[in-house]
Amino acid sequence: MDSTIREPKQKRAIEKKEKIIRAGFDLICENGYYNINTAEIAKRAGVSTGIVYQYFKDKHAILMEGLNRYGDTLFYPMIKVPEDPFDKKHFPRIIKSMIQEYIQNHKVSKTAHEEIMAMVHSDPEVAAYFYKREWETTAIVKEYLMKNQFSDLYLSEKIHISLGLIDNLCHEIIYHKHDEMDYDRMIEIVICAIEKIFQGSIKK
Amino acid sequence: MDSTIREPKQKRAIEKKEKIIRAGFDLICENGYYNINTAEIAKRAGVSTGIVYQYFKDKHAILMEGLNRYGDTLFYPMIKVPEDPFDKKHFPRIIKSMIQEYIQNHKVSKTAHEEIMAMVHSDPEVAAYFYKREWETTAIVKEYLMKNQFSDLYLSEKIHISLGLIDNLCHEIIYHKHDEMDYDRMIEIVICAIEKIFQGSIKK
């Protein structure tokens, strides 16, 4: 069985595989894994249903490859760490702009995020992908902060907690879960909390 | 059609309906909504498949009733707010014990939480349930804090953020997502952050 999965070598074949991944991932993001079927994937990719199973073990494999290809740009785009040296005074501003970018990015693909997050909770492989990405993101931020003289002490933990804070906040804002909330003030509170978290880490 | 949904009047029938809800909810928690079928629910409940559809509109209705019956004890058990008056000095201790209880509770039903959280992201009705519960929890905590002389200013926002912080933390610890993390220290950081968040709210 497994041996029938072909890794395409020819350019056209590679493109075809690519198209399937793109189509599958898009469809999953738009409608959810359980609400689409392989025939639809094949159709959107412009290939036959048969060929799908020559490149992929099963439907699930398409999701995973899609996640690996496109998950990054979809879920972790904010981590375009600023090039220029970090100035402590700008800490709030930097975080605020991160939040804004994060929100902006998620707004364009609300359903995508929700559908994929659903999988995170029910599909171990998808979960593993996200755990890894979370960790990588933490590492990138850590490296950046250390370049800017942040103390190493529990930096990963602090970053991880802070990213979670931002994530929660953005989710709340995007899905507007509770309209009794004052979102502007929430942003301030979160920024402030993050500042406090890193207070001891900033070397003078 | 809709009128065929019966609200059982006889005692034994009520128990039977209860059993279906319990069986359905358990099964969903153990295996996930999409991995179980109505026949299994009926079997576990010790009833015929037919009876299921006399008490419930469809499979989904079983989930929702289960959530309404058992969701609270499963997801919001920590909110047994302490009876005795709040002492500022005990703030960290209170939060810590909340976290511990939270973790304890979730550990016994790991999959349950994950399967249900998966639904939160893909099922609007389930999402609505959680949004409501989140808000109610916030309200309970708010009332408690205000009884203990916390200032009203953005209290909801602060509570909500803090609960999110705790939630993230516990999730991280339970699922042990990144074993490079120092969980004890994370707990400390979170507690500290929460303290800071409420700093301005505590009246002297």
Next chain:
Amino acid sequence: MDSTIREPKQKRAIEKKEKIIRAGFDLICENGYYNINTAEIAKRAGVSTGIVYQYFKDKHAILMEGLNRYGDTLFYPMIKVPEDPFDKKHFPRIIKSMIQEYIQNHKVSKTAHEEIMAMVHSDPEVAAYFYKREWETTAIVKEYLMKNQFSDLYLSEKIHISLGLIDNLCHEIIYHKHDEMDYDRMIEIVICAIEKIFQGSIKK
């Protein structure tokens, strides 16, 4: 099995049976035999589902009893043969008024007629009922005409054909099957045809 069907003796029980027949027949007429179920019948009759099967062998038996009770008034109401002696000159007028009454009657229960006619074609028992009724109707008309000096020769055949003609015409008019048709003229043609059919039968 059969022995369990009870013929109610008590007044209240008889009323109950009556209610079931009425409810069942109405429901069938409104929605069609295959689109209703016994639970609905019981509900509309205000009885329990169980009792239905103490008075009737099965769902079909309800239809048949309903047909026997109410079929006549629904399908053969026009055969209120005029009391006063027949005057040859009034032949067209009599037929015309028959047609009008027929149409009037059918208009109020379009679906009823269609649903029952559907059964006539697929259910032998229902078909038998209608054949019998057709024949009875023919007989009534025959008797009437013979009282009025119509010759006996092939009278049944002529009546039967004429009634069919009227039936077709009314159906066409009620369901407005082809709006290119001139219905007033059709009525005239039919009346005229019937006159011709009976021409030889009228004794001078």
Next chain:
Amino acid sequence: MDSTIREPKQKRAIEKKEKIIRAGFDLICENGYYNINTAEIAKRAGVSTGIVYQYFKDKHAILMEGLNRYGDTLFYPMIKVPEDPFDKKHFPRIIKSMIQEYIQNHKVSKTAHEEIMAMVHSDPEVAAYFYKREWETTAIVKEYLMKNQFSDLYLSEKIHISLGLIDNLCHEIIYHKHDEMDYDRMIEIVICAIEKIFQGSIKK
């Protein structure tokens, strides 16, 4: 969803679709729409149940395609209008032969006719099909008669009434509804009536 209906391109596939239509239509004709199921259709067609739903939206679609394919030959075969010019003297003979052909044709598929007629009364789509066919038949006959110098005046109405007359007659004869009837004489009466109906239309 809808897009999953495939129009087969390969020769063998087309044949298979054809087989399903044939099997479905036959089965419906033999046993009635409500008394057969898709599994039976698939079995008789020698295919799997799955393929049925790749060619047809649902069970009902099979009926409709069957009707479109085979309805004509089954219900309107008599309308093989004679090629040779019409001679007024032969009017009775022509009608008589039409009747005989009609009866002959219907005798071979008694149940088919009944089952389909049942649908006409309960299924709007089937009804629409028959209304259309009725009209077309009328048009064909009209054209034929006009070629033979029949006057246009209310010709459609007359034809329609006459066809109804024939239809009733044949139905009576085939199903032998009332064995007290003298069928030979009925035929004569009908022919005579039709002659009378067209009397004014025949130009001298």
Next chain:
DNA sequence: TATGAATGAGTCTTCATTCAT
């Protein structure tokens, strides 16, 4: 008599996957 709870076989339909070409 009467209730309404309970049964379970049966129905349509879907879809991941395989196969013949």
Next chain:
DNA sequence: AATGAATGAAGACTCATTCAT
């Protein structure tokens, strides 16, 4: 390498009928 036809098990839901009380 590719097609798209074909499979068939599985799933949600219905309903005439029976049963326990």
